[in-house]
Amino acid sequence: MFKLSNWKLLRISFSFYLLPVFLFSLAHAPNLDGFRLLVTFLALHLFLYPSSNAYNSFYDKDEKSIAGIKNPPKVTPGLLYLSFIFLLMALVLGMWINMAFAGMMLLYALISMAYSHPAIRLKKYPILGWLTAGFFQGLFTFAMAYAGLNGFGWNVFEKSHIFIPGLLTSLMILGNYPLTQVYQHEEDGERGDETMSIFLGYSGTFVFSSVWFLVAGAGFIFYFLGQSHAWAVWGFLAGVAPAILFFYTWFYFVKKNPVKYATYPWAMWMIRLSAFGLNVFFIYYFLERTQVLQVI
Secondary structure (H helix, E strand, O other), X not given: OOOHHHHHHOOHHHHHHHHHHHHHHHOOOOOOOHHHHHHHHHHHHHHHHHHHHHHHHHHHOOOOOEOOXXXXXXXXXXXXXXXXXXXXXXXXXXXXXXXXXXXXXXXXXXXXXXHHOOOOOHHHOHHHHHHHHHHHHHHHHHHHHHHHHHOOOHHHHHOHHHHHHHHHHHHHHHHHHHHHHOOOHHHHHHHOOXXXXXXXXXXXXXHHHHHHHXXXXXXXXXXXXXXXXXXXXXXXXXXXXXXXXHHHHHHHHHHHOHHHHOOHHHHHHHHHHHHHHHHHHHHHHHHHHHOHHHHO
């Protein structure tokens, strides 16, 4: 269980790429509290997400590159137990805030398990798997983080001021998610998993993602303007510009030779640029929207 290879498959550093949704939720938190902020961040990014990564790796048993690891180590039975230990730690931390937040994390974990477990394996259903990832990694995570940050309960899902920005994060995930699968066609196909990217094909994946990027981008712009945050529009465009430029450059090369360019290094650079740009922007948005620096 405590083998170095198992700890590597937790992919804790990959939580950086999942941080934008948390930061966007943080920018909307009306009851900022240092303790809840720390506990929510640690519960999600240090324990819940790594637990999910390890669980999925245990059942996928990837031999080729996965998100965050170019050469994944061989899976051992101890990885599953380590996954459950990290999940338990996440739930214990969550209960320090309230039972509702812990319950949300448990539901997230169960859906993540259903995504990979052979008895259900949502991953092998292209549209259902894509929609599930988009909802739970976007809107659900936004609301879950919001509940943890503010000490709220399940009623956060009834609030329009949570639903709308949360929905925008789902639109963003719906565009990004097929790109994370584009270099795994061979291995996913051998397992019988028809991912969304396999379903769409190489070029289709990029066209499909570009449509969702356009929808998500327009949604964010209209949202910021509706909040009288015109300043955020320029910050948002600056944050996503490097990733969008890289995306279309990547697409150009994939159209010429998908086998050569629909690869792990290209996909990881897309993920890095997207996450870095959005993290920087959402930190800026949080500081400006909350005026927290002026308070300090």
